Structures are given as structure tokens and as C-alpha cells.
Amino acid sequence: MKLPSFAAIASVAYKEFLHIYRDRRVLVLLLILPPLFTLIFGHAFEASEMTNVPALLINRDETPRAQRFIDIIAKNKTFQWRKQSPYLGDEPDLLGHGVWAALVIPRGWSETLTNGDPKALPLYLDGSDTNTATQLQGSVRESLGDFQTKERDMMIDTLPEVVFELGKKLPVEIRKQFVSLMTAWSTENKILYNPKERFVDYVVPGIIGLILQLLTVTLMACTIAREREAGTLYQLLVTSLQRGEIVIGKILPYLAVSIFLIVVVGAVASWHFQVRFYQPPALALICLLFLLCSLGLGLLISAFSRTQTQAIQFSVFFLLPVFVLSGAFAPLEQLPKAIRYISEIFPLTHFCRAFRLVNMYHAGASFYLVDLVVLLAGALITFVGAAFLLKRIEQ
Amino acid sequence: MNEPVIVLNQLSKSFGDVHAVQSVSLTIEPGTIFGFLGANGAGKTTTIRMLCGLTHPTGGNATVAGIDVWKDRHLVRTKFGYVAQRFSLYPDLTVEENLRFFGGACRVLAAELEKRIARLLGLADLETKRDVAAGSLSGGMRQLLALGCALVHDPPLLFLDEPTSGLDPVHRQQIWNLLYDLSNEGKTIFVTTHYMDEAERCTEVGFLEAGRLLAKASPRTLKASFRARLLELDIEPIMPALVRLRNLPEVLGVSLRSGGLRIYAPDPEKLLANWRAQWPFPDLNLLGERWVEPDMEDVFTAYSQGYDDVLKRSTS
Numbered sequence: 101m102k103l104p105s106f107a108a109i110a111s112v113a114y115k116e117f118l119h120i121y122r123d124r125r126v127l128v129l130l131l132i133l134p135p136l137f138t139l140i141f142g143h144a145f146e147a148s149e150m151t152n153v154p155a156l157l158i159n160r161d162e163t164p165r166a167q168r169f170i171d172i173i174a175k176n177k178t179f180q181w182r183k184q185s186p187y188l189g190d191e192p193d194l195l196g197h198g199v200w201a202a203l204v205i206p207r208g209w210s211e212t213l214t215n216g217d218p219k220a221l222p223l224y225l226d227g228s229d230t231n232t233a234t235q236l237q238g239s240v241r242e243s244l245g246d247f248q249t250k251e252r253d254m255m256i257d258t259l260p261e262v263v264f265e266l267g268k269k270l271p272v273e274i275r276k277q278f279v280s281l282m283t284a285w286s287t288e289n290k291i292l293y294n295p296k297e298r299f300v301d302y303v304v305p306g307i308i309g310l311i312l313q314l315l316t317v318t319l320m321a322c323t324i325a326r327e328r329e330a331g332t333l334y335q336l337l338v339t340s341l342q343r344g345e346i347v348i349g350k351i352l353p354y355l356a357v358s359i360f361l362i363v364v365v366g367a368v369a370s371w372h373f374q375v376r377f378y379q380p381p382a383l384a385l386i387c388l389l390f391l392l393c394s395l396g397l398g399l400l401i402s403a404f405s406r407t408q409t410q411a412i413q414f415s416v417f418f419l420l421p422v423f424v425l426s427g428a429f430a431p432l433e434q435l436p437k438a439i440r441y442i443s444e445i446f447p448l449t450h451f452c453r454a455f456r457l458v459n460m461y462h463a464g465a466s467f468y469l470v471d472l473v474v475l476l477a478g479a480l481i482t483f484v485g486a487a488f489l490l491k492r493i494e495q
Numbered sequence: 496m497n498e499p500v501i502v503l504n505q506l507s508k509s510f511g512d513v514h515a516v517q518s519v520s521l522t523i524e525p526g527t528i529f530g531f532l533g534a535n536g537a538g539k540t541t542t543i544r545m546l547c548g549l550t551h552p553t554g555g556n557a558t559v560a561g562i563d564v565w566k567d568r569h570l571v572r573t574k575f576g577y578v579a580q581r582f583s584l585y586p587d588l589t590v591e592e593n594l595r596f597f598g599g600a601c602r603v604l605a606a607e608l609e610k611r612i613a614r615l616l617g618l619a620d621l622e623t624k625r626d627v628a629a630g631s632l633s634g635g636m637r638q639l640l641a642l643g644c645a646l647v648h649d650p651p652l653l654f655l656d657e658p659t660s661g662l663d664p665v666h667r668q669q670i671w672n673l674l675y676d677l678s679n680e681g682k683t684i685f686v687t688t689h690y691m692d693e694a695e696r697c698t699e700v701g702f703l704e705a706g707r708l709l710a711k712a713s714p715r716t717l718k719a720s721f722r723a724r725l726l727e728l729d730i731e732p733i734m735p736a737l738v739r740l741r742n743l744p745e746v747l748g749v750s751l752r753s754g755g756l757r758i759y760a761p762d763p764e765k766l767l768a769n770w771r772a773q774w775p776f777p778d779l780n781l782l783g784e785r786w787v788e789p790d791m792e793d794v795f796t797a798y799s800q801g802y803d804d805v806l807k808r809s810t811s
Contacts, residue, residue, distance in 0.1 A: 111599025115588065122587040122628075331583035335644075338547050338577045339600035342569070 104345045112341065112349025116323065120353060126319075134311045134361045138368040141310075145303045145429065146373075150235055152180040156192055156202035159183070165210035169247045173203070178239040192224055200226040201236050213251075249284060293460045300373045305455035306428030308365050308387070309448045313394050313422060316358050318415045320398025323350050324490070325411040333493065343487045351395050351483075358391045382458045382465070389475035390451040396482025397447070403489035422446045427453070450474045498561065500525045500652055500683045501546065505555030508541050515541040517706040518555060523685065523699070525651070528678050530697030531687040534799055538706040539687040540580055543656050546685070547577050559652065573601070576645030580656040582637050586630025590621050590640055593629050594647055601648035608647075615643040618673065635666025642673060653677065655686040659693065671696055691792040700791070702798045709798045714791055720807045721789045721797070726763040727755040729783040736779050747802045750793075757787070759797060761804035 120127060157173070159166055174181060182199065184192075192202040202224040212219040223240055225233040267275065294301055327333035336346060369375040377383055401418065405411035425439060426448035432440055443449045450471035457463040457471075465472075499522040508516040516538040523529050533539045544550045546557055548568030557564045562571045584593045594615060598608040616622045619639035624632060629640060638658055645653060655674075659667040671693070674684055678698075686697070694700050694714060701711040710717060730736040737756055741749045745766060748759040760766050767784065774781055789797075797806055 105602065107599060107605075108602060111596055114599075115585065115592070115596045118588055118592060119585070330586070331579055331581040332585060334544075334547075334549055334579055335577070335583045335597075336600065337549060338572055338575075339597060340569075340572050340602050340648075341600045 104342060104348060108341055108345045109349045109352070112346055113352040116350050117353040117356075119323075119326075120319075120357065130315065130319075130357065130361070134315070134365050135368045137311050138307055138365045139372065141303070141307045142300055142369065142373050146298075146300050149178070150232070151177050153178055153201065153232075153236060154199045155179040155181055155236075156194075156197055156199045157181045157183050158185075158192070158202065158204045160207040161205045161209040163210040165213065165251075166205050168250070169205070169244075172247045172250070173240070173243040176239055176243045178236065194224060194226050200232060201240075203240060245284070252282065300369075301375055301460060302456065303429055304369050304373075304375050305452045305459070307369070308362060309390065309426070309451045309455075310423065310428050311365060312358055312362060312387075312391065313448050314419060315361065316354060316391060316394040317398040317401065317419060318412060320351075320354055320395050321401040321405065321411040321415045322408045323354075324399065324402035324486075325405045325408045328405075328493070329407050337493070343490045346490065347399065347483060347487050351392075351399065354395055354398075355391060358395070359387075362387050362391075376459075378459050378462055383455060386451060386454045386458065386468070386472065386475075389472055389479060390447055392479035393447040393475045393482065396479045396486065399486040400482045400489070403486045403493070422448050425449075444474075447475055447478050498525075499523060500527075501529075501557070501559055501685065503542075503546075503555070503557045506542070506545060506552050506557050507554030508538075508545060508550065509553045514706050516545070516552075516703075519703070519706075519708045520555075521701060521708060521711050523683065525683050526678060526681055527699050528674060528684045528686065528697045530694045530700040531685065531703060532689065532691075532694050532700055532795060533687070533703035534689065537703045539703055540656055542703070543577075543654050543685070543687060547575065547654055548572065573648060574650055575652040575654055576648070576650045578638070578641045578645045578653070578655045578658050580660070582634075582641065584629045584637070584641055584644060587628060589626050589628055590616070590632070591625045593640060593644055597644040598647045603648050611647055611649070615646060618646075618676070619643040620669070633666075635662050635669065638662060638666065638670060639673070642670065646677075651681070652683045653685065655684065657687050657689070659688065659690065667693075691790070691795055694791040694795070702795065704799050714794075717794045718789050718791065721793070722805055722807055723763055724786040725789050725793060726758045726760070726767055727752070727785050727787045728758065728781065729755050731780045731782060736776070739776060739779070747804065748796065748800055750796060755785075757793065759793075759800075759802050759805055 120130075157170065159170060173179070179201070182197075184197075192199075192204075194200065194202060204222040204224075206219060206222065209219055209221070221240075221244070223237065225236055227233040270278070291297060324333065327336060341349075366377065370377065397418070398415070401414045402411055405414055421442070425435065425443045426446045427435075427443060428448060432443055432449065432453075435443065454468035454471040454475075457468040461467070501521075501523040503519050503521050505518045505520055506516060507514070507518050519538075519542065531539050531542070541550065545552050546559060546564050548564050548571055551565050559571050560574045562574065564571055585596070588596065591612060594612045595608065598611060603611060616625060619636075619642060621636060621640060621643065624636060629637065632640060642653075642655070642658065645655075653674075659670055662670070667690075674686070678684055686693075688694065697714065699711065699713055700717060702709040710720070712720070728736075733751070733754070733756065737749050737751060740746055740756065740758065745762075746758055746760050750757045750759075758766070770781070796802070
């Protein structure tokens with residue numbers, strides 16, 4: 101085998117570039133979609149907490165105390181309360197009312213609070229999606245806690261003198277314990293790695309990775325399949341081109357386009373969402389390896405498919421689990437352990453992890469070296485695989 | 496005699512149980528226009544693709560310019576140009592860009608490439624279409640461009656797989672004139688076709704039938720391989736006559752040619768004598784008869800239908 105010739109690679113790359121340039125519709129998509137997706141996804145994931153969830157508040161206890169609770173919970177930003185007439189069926193029809201939750205204050209509730217036998221408040225939650233119910237429940241509980249603290253303070257303020265006199269007769273230790281128990285215990289939070297708790301900072305590598313993975317794999321997957329479909333592949337194979345020259349020549353223009361797109365997405369993230377990029381050279385290296393790996397995958401799919409239709413189908417089948425399992429938008433730790441092993445196969449998983457380790461954790465290279473090695477290995481395996489499959493076409 | 500430019504030695508290709516090409520042996524001298532004839536599915540394309548190193552032989556071997564077409568396929572590629580059966584250029588690239596790309600892919604040096612492109616554009620009569628996308632050319636122009644792209648590295652040998660199929664007569668003529676020019680320059684041309692008039696234009700012809708080479712000779716020799724002249728009859732009405740004559744046991748086949756019926760029979764003189772004595776079809780009018788020289792279509796019909804009784808087998 102001779103060494104690849106620069107001129108031969110350049111003629112393949114130029115031809116491939118012309119294909120991209122001439123296909124104006126795809127070109128426009130290529131230039132518009134990445135920044136647009138970045139804007140949409142960025143805003144979509146900007147706030148990680150739910151706000152203004154429609155909910156019903158049914159007050160059957162028309163007392164000042166219940167009203168005080170309502171005043172507190174009305175300020176809870178999680179909910180957009182809709183007050184209903186107190187006379188409503190026992191089990192509110194959440195779907196019918198277009199709400200996700202319904203909180204009922206039963207008749208005589210404040211009386212039970214006064215009588216030392218606090219009655220639980222019925223809270224109806226839409227549990228169809230498991231995250232929401234827990235979040236909403238937590239939010240209601242928080243308001244209830246606030247209410248309880250306020251009521252307690254109010255009670256202490258209005259206690260008759262006798263009670264204080266009685267209290268002073270208690271042993272000091274017991275009094276101290278009592279005071280301590282009456283105070284809400286808390287943590288002092290110090291948030292590391294993402295102190296402003298901006299989800300968009302977490303999700304940026306997911307957005308970059310997802311867009312780039314989608315474009316590189318599908319576009320690349322079509323290149324060899326298109327030549328096969330058009331019959332030009334054989335024409336290509338009877339030239340003096342070596343397989344390596346074809347593979348490298350085909351990758352280069354897509355690599356250039358992808359790098360350009362990463363810069364565009366990065367620019368949108370930094371100007372519009374004020375995302376900071378730490379250690380750009382390290383991030384660039386991670387991006388480059390990820391791109392090579394994705395392009396290699398596309399090429400592998402391409403060499404494997406007989407038609408462009410097949411190539412697109414294979415790409416979709418590959419990309420679907422990637423989107424769900426790669427941890428682009430949610431921590432991998434949410435997944436069961438067995439599934440996480442599958443995630444480790446996907447380049448996007450390693451890209452997101454390495455990117456976050458650099459950009460959020462400001463971690464040293466030793467932390468993400470494994471991910472770099474995996475991406476590099478992926479790129480090499482797919483390139484060699486594609487060259488091998490091309491060889492099989494000849495036979 | 497020169498060294499043969501193409502040598503096939505028991506070349507075979509099987510796809511599982513399908514034997515596409517079976518032990519084909521032949522040699523082609525430099526400067527020949529070799530017409531490779533055969534019905535669809537006879538194995539012509541498979542043979543060409545083996546010779547181009549695009550598919551490996553399952554038996555035998557072949558050399559082009561003395562180089563094994565499979566083992567040294569990377570070396571052999573500079574020796575020939577290939578025009579595939581289907582249009583296989585890049586439709587979104589312009590005429591010039593296609594030529595330029597294949598020039599680069601065939602490692603033509605940049606300085607040389609400019610001259611070649613100018614010359615090929617002239618040769619293929621595509622100067623005015625230089626900046627037109629290949630996909631919007633007419634069928635004939637596409638084929639001329641494909642030929643240009645196959646010639647960009649100035650190979651001594653050209654493989655053309657049905658270069659004129661589906662083209663109008665004007666463009667067919669144009670392509671053949673180009674092939675004559677190339678032959679005149681000393682290039683060897685290996686062309687498959689199923690147009691019999693094109694077979695006449697070749698200096699040598701090979702018949703492939705079901706993967707086997709039936710004959711290989713010059714068109715003149717092949718036509719001379721008919722043992723007898725051919726009988727042509729004028730009969731009214733003609734279609735019932737064709738059907739009924741075809742069913743006679745002493746007739747191998749009948750073909751309709753310019754209003755006359757050409758009879759393939761082992762002993763046409765005897766047949767005619769019998770018919771003169773007694774015409775067996777009272778409802779058909781025998782208006783005239785004559786003896787004609789066989790043309791390539793007759794040769795092809797006889798070889799492909801297996802009318803061995805009318806042929807002197809020759810594989811020179």
C-alpha cells in the first residue's frame with residue numbers, strides 16, 4: 101500500500117464539499133437548525149423547576165386560620181391555583197378540570213388543629229408522570245411547613261404569662277431540648293460546580309452533542325450509500341484512489357462543517373445564555389474526538405447500507421437509544437446499572453461526561469482521560485471498519 | 496504480432512448456484528474494437544466487472560496489459576478507463592467538475608489536467624456545456640461525458656458496458672465516431688452491446704450466451720460461418736405465415752426483416768424445392784423468394800437460439 105496522496109484526498113474532499121454546497125436545501129437546514137435548536141433547547145431546559153402548574157384549591161373550612169394557610173400557599177410559585185366552590189365531589193376530576201393537582205381543606209380542619217388532633221389535608225396528584233407528583237407534593241409540604249412555623253410563632257407570641265412561668269419551672273436541659281425541637285432543623289447548603297444552579301450550563305454539552313451527532317451521523321451515512329445508489333461508487337473504485345484516501349477525503353468536509361457548527365452553537369450558548377467555556381483547548385479536543393467518532397459511525401453505517409433510505413433508517417435506529425440513554429439532558433445515575441453499561445457504548449455519553457468534567461468541575465485531564473480514550477478508540481474502530489466494508493464491496 | 500492486451504484464461508464467476516460466467520478464454524490484441532455480444536443476463540457485465548477488478552473471479556484468471564486483474568487490481572487501474580452500464584457520474588457536479596474530479600482521482604498532474612480537460616471537452620463536443628450540471632445533460636451528452644471521464648488519465652484500453660443503450664441514433668453515431676477516433680489513436684476498446692448494427696462496426700466480436708463464449712471472430716468471419724445462404728420469402732398475409740412457418744419441423748426459426756421472412760433451416764434448398772413442387776398453405780400467397788447474405792443479426796440469432804445446424808462452428 102502506498103501512502104495516501106494529499107492531492108487525491110483533496111480531490112475527494114473538494115468533490116464532497118461540492119455535494120454539500122450544491123444541495124441547497126440541506127445546506128440551509130445545516131446552517132439554520134443548529135443555532136435554532138440551541139435557542140429552543142436552551143430555553144426549554146433553562147428552568148429545571150416547575151412553575152405555574154394548574155391546580156385546584158377547594159376550601160371547605162371557612163375560618164380565618166384556613167384563610168391564613170391559603171394566603172401562604174397562594175404565594176407558592178409552583179402552582180397556579182384555581183379556587184373552586186367548596187361543594188364539589190369527593191374525588192376531584194383532575195383531567196376534567198385541566199389541573200395536575202387538587203388540594204382540599206376539609207370542613208373543620210382548623211378545629212382539628214386547635215384540638216391537638218391535626219387532620220391530614222387531602223391532596224390529589226396526577227401521578228402519570230412519576231416526577232411531577234413528587235415535586236408537587238414536596239412543594240405543598242413546604243408551604244404547609246411555612247404555615248406551621250408561622251402558626252407556632254403566633255401561638256408563642258400570644259401565650260399567657262402563666263405558661264412562661266410554668267416553663268421556667270422545667271429543668272434547663274429539658275427546656276433547651278424543647279427549644280431546639282421547636283426550631284426547624286436545616287442544612288447550610290454550599291453548591292459546588294454549578295453554584296448558580298443554572299441547568300442550561302449542565303445541558304450545553306447535551307445540546308451540542310445531540311445536534312452534532314444527529315447531523316454528522318445522518319449526513320455521513322448518506323455519502324457512500326449515495327454513491328452506491330448512483331453507481332458512482334464503482335466508478336470511484338476503478339480510479340487509482342485508495343480506500344483510505346476515499347474515507348479521509350469524505351470525512352474532511354463534514355469535519356469542517358461540524359467544527360463550524362460547534363463554533364456557532366457555542367457562540368449562541370455564550371451570547372444568549374451566558375454560558376462560560378472553561379479551558380477551550382481541552383473542550384476543543386473533546387469535541388474533535390467526538391466528531392471523529394460520530395463521523396466514523398456515520399461512515400460505517402454508510403458502508404454497510406445499500407441505499408440512502410437504509411442508511412437513514414440505520415442512523416435513526418442508532419440515534420434513538422443514544423438520545424434516551426446518553427445522559428445528554430439528565431444524569432446517567434437515574435438509569436439502572438445494567439442500562440448504564442449500554443450508555444457507555446455511545447460516544448455522546450463520553451462526550452457529555454468529559455465536557456462537563458472540564459466545563460463545570462474544572463477537572464484535570466486524569467478525570468476524563470478514559471472518555472477521551474474511548475472516543476479515540478471509537479473513531480479508529482469505525483474508520484477501520486468502514487475501510488474494511490469498502491473492501492468487501494469490491495468482491 | 497503484438498502482446499495481447501487482454502487475456503482471459505478459463506475465467507469464471509459463480510454467485511452460489513448461478514454460474515454467470517463459465518470458463519471464458521479469449522485474447523484481445525491491441526488496437527482492436529472488441530464487441531462483446533450477448534442477451535441480457537448472458538454475463539457480459541459480470542465479465543467486464545471482473546476485468547475491471549470490481550468483482551473477483553471464482554475460477555480462472557485474466558490479465559490486462561499482463562497484470563492480473565484481481566491480484567494486482569490496484570496496479571491495473573491506471574491501464575484502463577471504464578464506462579459503466581448506468582450513468583455513473585455526479586449529477587450535482589458540472590461537466591468540468593466531473594472531469595476534474597476523476598482526473599484528480601486518477602492522479603493526473605494538475606498542469607497536465609488542464610490540457611486534458613480542454614482536449615476532452617473538445618473531443619466529447621461539450622465545450623459549451625462546461626458549467627452545466629451533469630444531471631441536466633441529455634442522455635447522449637451524459638454518455639459522452641462518461642466517456643470523457645474514463646479517458647481523463649489517457650488509458651490505452653477502454654471498457655464500455657452498453658455505452659449506447661437507450662440513445663438516439665444521432666448520439667449513437669457520435670459515440671461510435673469517437674470510438675473510431677480513439678481506436679485510430681491506438682487504444683483498445685472493449686465494448687458490450689446488443690445492437691447488432693453496432694456489432695458490425697467492431698473489428699472483432701465475441702458471443703456470450705448463458706455465461707459461455709460461443710464464438711469469437713471478426714464479423715466477416717462470423718457471417719461466413721453460415722453454411723448456406725439464407726432464404727427470404729415474401730408472403731401475404733405475413734403474420735400468420737410467420738407463425739405457421741415457425742412451427743414446421745424442418746424450420747428452426749423465422750425472423751421478419753423489411754417485410755420479408757427470413758428462414759433458418761438446415762437445408763433451405765430442399766425446403767424451397769419442396770415448396771415449389773407443392774406449397775403447403777393454400778390460404779397464404781407466396782409472392783416471391785430470394786437468397787440473401789446473413790448479417791450480424793442472423794449470426795446472433797443463430798448463435799443465441801442454438802441453430803447449430805446452420806452454422807459452421809468457428810472460434811478462431
